[in-house]
Amino acid sequence: MSAPMLVQAVVVALIVGWSAVVATHRLLPVASRRVQARLVDAFDHAALPVWLRAIVQLMQPRSSTGGSCGDGCSSCGGCDVADAKPAVGATAEIEAIPLVFHPRTKT
Numbered sequence: 001m002s003a004p005m006l007v008q009a010v011v012v013a014l015i016v017g018w019s020a021v022v023a024t025h026r027l028l029p030v031a032s033r034r035v036q037a038r039l040v041d042a043f044d045h046a047a048l049p050v051w052l053r054a055i056v057q058l059m060q061p062r063s064s065t066g067g068s069c070g071d072g073c074s075s076c077g078g079c080d081v082a083d084a085k086p087a088v089g090a091t092a093e094i095e096a097i098p099l100v101f102h103p104r105t106k107t
Contacts, residue, residue, distance in 0.1 A: 033061040 001009075025032045036059065043056045 036061045 040056055040060050044053060048056070
C-alpha cells in the first residue's frame, strides 16, 4: 500500500468515525451522554498530568438542567404531560380523520 492510499484510508476512517459519533449524539442523546460521562470518570484521576485532566474535563457532558419543562425532553421526569409542547402543527381542536381504503379496480 502506497503512502497516498494509506493517508486516504486514514482520512476516510476518521470521517466515518466522526460521523458515527455525531449520529450517536443526535439519535441517542441520553445514552451518548451516559457513555461520555463514564469515559470522563475513567480518565479523571490524579495520576494524569494537569493538562490532560483539563482536556478530560472539557469533554464532560453538559448538564441537562438548563432546559425548561416546555421543551419536551422528559429527561428528569418532573414535567407533566400537559406542560409539554404539542407536536408541530398539532392542536387540541383537530380530530382524527379515519382512513378509507378503496380496492383497486381491475382493468
